Amino acid sequence: MIAGRGRGGMIGMKHPVVFLAFLLAPLASWAQPKPNVLLIMVDDLRDFGGAYTRDVVKAPNLDRLRARGITFERAYVQYPVCNPSRCSLMTGLRAEQTGIVGNDVPLRQRMPDIVTLPQLCKDAGWQSHAFGKLYHLGGGKDAEARQRWMDADRSWHTAQAFEATAAGRKLLEGRNVTGGALKWCQWGAADGTDDDQPDGQIASATVAMIETLGETPWFIGCGFMKPHDPFIAPKKYFDLYPPDSLRAWSDPAGMTGVRKESVGFGDYGAAFAKFTEEEWRELFRAYLAGTSFMDAQLGRVLDALDKHRLWDKTLVILVGDHGYHTGERLWWSKNTLFERSCRAPLIIAAPGLPGGRTTRSLAEFVDLYPTVADFCGLRMPHAAAGLSLRPILADPATQLKDAAFTLVTRGGNLYGQTIRTSRWRFTLWSDGETELYDHDADPEELHDVSAAHADLIPQLTGRLRNLPPLPETP
Ligand SMILES: [Ca+2]
Numbered sequence: 001m002i003a004g005r006g007r008g009g010m011i012g013m014k015h016p017v018v019f020l021a022f023l024l025a026p027l028a029s030w031a032q033p034k035p036n037v038l039l040i041m042v043d044d045l046r047d048f049g050g051a052y053t054r055d056v057v058k059a060p061n062l063d064r065l066r067a068r069g070i071t072f073e074r075a076y077v078q079y080p081v082c083n084p085s086r087c088s089l090m091t092g093l094r095a096e097q098t099g100i101v102g103n104d105v106p107l108r109q110r111m112p113d114i115v116t117l118p119q120l121c122k123d124a125g126w127q128s129h130a131f132g133k134l135y136h137l138g139g140g141k142d143a144e145a146r147q148r149w150m151d152a153d154r155s156w157h158t159a160q161a162f163e164a165t166a167a168g169r170k171l172l173e174g175r176n177v178t179g180g181a182l183k184w185c186q187w188g189a190a191d192g193t194d195d196d197q198p199d200g201q202i203a204s205a206t207v208a209m210i211e212t213l214g215e216t217p218w219f220i221g222c223g224f225m226k227p228h229d230p231f232i233a234p235k236k237y238f239d240l241y242p243p244d245s246l247r248a249w250s251d252p253a254g255m256t257g258v259r260k261e262s263v264g265f266g267d268y269g270a271a272f273a274k275f276t277e278e279e280w281r282e283l284f285r286a287y288l289a290g291t292s293f294m295d296a297q298l299g300r301v302l303d304a305l306d307k308h309r310l311w312d313k314t315l316v317i318l319v320g321d322h323g324y325h326t327g328e329r330l331w332w333s334k335n336t337l338f339e340r341s342c343r344a345p346l347i348i349a350a351p352g353l354p355g356g357r358t359t360r361s362l363a364e365f366v367d368l369y370p371t372v373a374d375f376c377g378l379r380m381p382h383a384a385a386g387l388s389l390r391p392i393l394a395d396p397a398t399q400l401k402d403a404a405f406t407l408v409t410r411g412g413n414l415y416g417q418t419i420r421t422s423r424w425r426f427t428l429w430s431d432g433e434t435e436l437y438d439h440d441a442d443p444e445e446l447h448d449v450s451a452a453h454a455d456l457i458p459q460l461t462g463r464l465r466n467l468p469p470l471p472e473t474p
Contacts, residue, residue, distance in 0.1 A: 034217035035351055035375055036314040037121060040301070041221065042294055043082065043133055043228035044334065046324035047073075047343050053326065058240050058292045061299035062347070065318055067356050068311060069349030070393055075363040076404035076420055080322035080334045080341040083136035084407075085365065089319070090116045090135065090155070092369025094385045094405065099471040101409045103136055106149050115381040117369050118155040121219040124378055129209050130159040132202035132223035137161060156221070160205060161198075164232075168196030172235050174286075177279050178271045185271070185332075187286035189235035194297065197234065199224045203297035207304040222301060227290030229333075237289040237296070246288075248280035249327035256448040259433060261410045263329045263336045272330050280327050287326055312351050315375045317368060320344040328444070335408060337418040337427045337435075338445050342406040350375065350393050359396035362422065363389055364404045405467060417464045426460040436460075 048057050078088040079095035083103040088095050091114050095101055099110050107116070115123070122128035130150055140146035140161070150159035167190075174188030194200035206222040226233060260269070275283075298318075305311055323341045325331040334341045346363060348371070349355060366386030373380050374388035391398045402421060409415040418427040425445060427435040436453060437445040450457065 033313070034124075034126060034377075036217055036310065037126070037219040037372055037376065038301075038305075038314055038316045039118075039134070039219070039221045039372075040298065040316070040318040041086070041134055041223045042298075042318065042320050042345070043223070043225050044322070044324050045227060045291065045294070045320035045345050046326065046340065047075075047320065047345050056241075056246065057288055059295040061295045061302055062318075062345075064299070064302055065316070065347050065349060066358075069316065069347050069355050070353070070357045070359055070396060072346040072348070072363050072389075072392075073358055073360050074404070074420075074422075075319075075344060075346035075365065076342045076406055077322045077344050077365045078405065079407050080336065080344075081408075082321055083138065085321045086135050087111075089321075089365045089368055090118070090151075092117065092366050092380070092382075092384050092386060094366060094468060095407045096468040096470050097385060101407070101415075101470075103138065106138060107135060107151055108148075108154070116151065116155045117372055118219050118221060119151075120369075120373060120378055120381060121376060122155065122157065124376070125217065126376075127213050127216050127218040128156045128220075129218065130156045130221040130223065131205045131209070132160075132162060132198060132221075133225050134159075134221035134223040162201040162205070164190075164198060165192065165196040167192030168234075171232070173238070174232070177275070177283055181271050182267065184229040185283070186229070187231035187283065189238040189289070190232050192234060194234060194293070197226075197232070197293070199226050199294055199297045203300040206301050210301075210304050210308065210310070224294045224297060226294040227287050231283065231286030231290050233286075233289045233293035237293040238285065240292050241285045241288050243281060243285055246281050246285055248277050248284060250277075251329060252446060255329075255446040258329075258435060258448070259429070261414060261416070261429070262427070262435065263325075263331050263338065265410070268333065269330070272332055275330075280332075283332060284326050287324075311349065314349075315351065315372065316347075316349040317372070318345065318347045319365065319368070320346075337406055337408055337416050337425075339420070339425060339437075339439075339443070342404075342418065342420065348389065348393060353393055357396050359392050359398075360422075361392050361396065361399055362401050362404050362420065363392065364401070367400075403463060405464070407470070409470075415470060417467065419460055419463050421460075424456065424460065426457070426464075428461055428464050434461075 077085045079085050084095045084100050087100040087107050118128045138149040140149045146161045152159035170191040171188035176186045178185045322334045323343050325340045367389050370384045370388040404420045406418050416429045425437040435448050436450040
């Protein structure tokens, strides 16, 4: 600092304007202190708006965060699967640009030099720490593999993954709904406390780090692992949902059928086709229990923000990493180009902005990187695919963009891309097949209206053709 002042003074003798700017620079950074960033990622959390779930789920802490922030009712991921979605969010690039379209390739394998969102803050002086699933953990078999998948060192000063204790692994009730055909379709009401599960430990560690860092600016990633499968949560969260109080989704008659690659593909489709109404309800109950369990852990983190009066200093972003079908089109999980899978939860609470607001403006998860950079006063280190959402946060009626885009791949050379405008969802498969849904008349996307609105197809196709090309798979 002393050496800097001396140099500034010397320059100032000859260049008064430069000298003035130098003097003001520390004042400007004092006037705009670094905000904390709390990125809460929830694995496989669907957007509960609409359909039959809104009034069923018990998630008071999600409601509490909504009361502090702005809820995006039309926010879309760029690839509706864990790893591709998270790599897209963390780089601010579309999956077409990252080339990461599956759960088998860690970020650095394809993008060794990209500056990730937490890394941007870390390199600018924020303390950066990850707890749980921020990046996909890739089934990392050991601590070293998990550190690689979490991008420890580059994105974070520390990155920590958690596992259930012996008590948390003991199931008091539960079974595999597919009889073992799909290993992940296991549910279980577990013995033990919240902290016997990873999400309880993730909340505890997040709160402890917030308290340790005190006034030091931080970027903390809090990555909850439920309601992702296996659908295991402490038993008390199952008890919130008596089985008889729930009903399973049932698709209405007359729905337009779609190709197998659109939904219903692979072993999953065959297994789900055998589900009884009771089995759909059983899985739904377990998904809701996992959601309420996660929500209770979220509450512990929000308590820490209350206790330490951090809301005015902290940009809080909560996302799901994609949507989730809980029975719609006989599908359970993600990885489709329907609204249920592409639309994901997004809540942002920003310092100084009123809470309890919702927006219908279209937003994409590639917008989050430039949003954080904007709030933190940091320059984008590479060309952004998205836009800062700050104008929507200032005024929820702002229409920032007229379309959101999502990609899926289906092996071989087949892939599908979809564009969601305020009214339409148009899906184009790489072999030329199309689907078109009219959200004004049909928010559940039951009826393909490609034939009735053929005039729209060239223009919507043009929009998809303007996306960056999908890179070759090595
Ligand atoms: Ca996920």
